Amino acid sequence: MKAQDLRIGNLVKTPRGIKSINGLGFKDTVVSSKDYYATFNNLHEGYFLDHCEPIPLTEEILLKCGFEFVRNNDEPFYQLIKNGIVFNSDYLSVEDSIDCAFNIGNNLLKFKYLHQLQNIFFTLTNEELTINLLTKNK
Structure with a gap:
């Protein structure tokens, strides 16, 4: 990171x-x-x-970010639509982490960590991604 x-x-x-x-x-x-x-x-x-470590995207995290599970022609993925912008992700990969992708024109932007999703979400929507993963002090 x-x-x-x-x-x-x-x-x-x-x-x-x-x-x-x-x-x-x-x-x-x-x-x-x-x-x-x-x-x-x-x-x-x-x-x-x-x-410190980056937080890998997982099914749990995507769902807490407001993504919905979509099954399209037997190819499952997660999707979030905000202000007309569509964020798609691949389904669970080998290590239970998820690669997200966003199409910009003919370019495919890929990322697999929460901070990357937060950054691209803010850049494209001018809003913070809503997610509740914070832990209390120990």
Whole structure:
């Protein structure tokens, strides 16, 4: 997961569960070099990005994002329509993660992590993707 792919509001896995990013920046590491550091809503501590993980898209996550299961000619997939924009995803793959795809003209944009879906959704709709995956502080 690259810092340039993240924005405020993205959900990522931290050592304390799934959290929403509220700040990104640099912080000194133990060896006196700087590395990307994120702070999170409802958490008094932040984490270096190498301690955070992207959240793979799964059936559960897509359904919590408002996607609906569609079976079209025996090819199941998930779909979300917002402001006339259609987001389609492939069905469950080998490792229970899902690849989402969005057609823009003749180009197919593929992504498989929640923060990527959040970013493309916001870019195309100018609205935040509604999803409730946040865990409480431990």
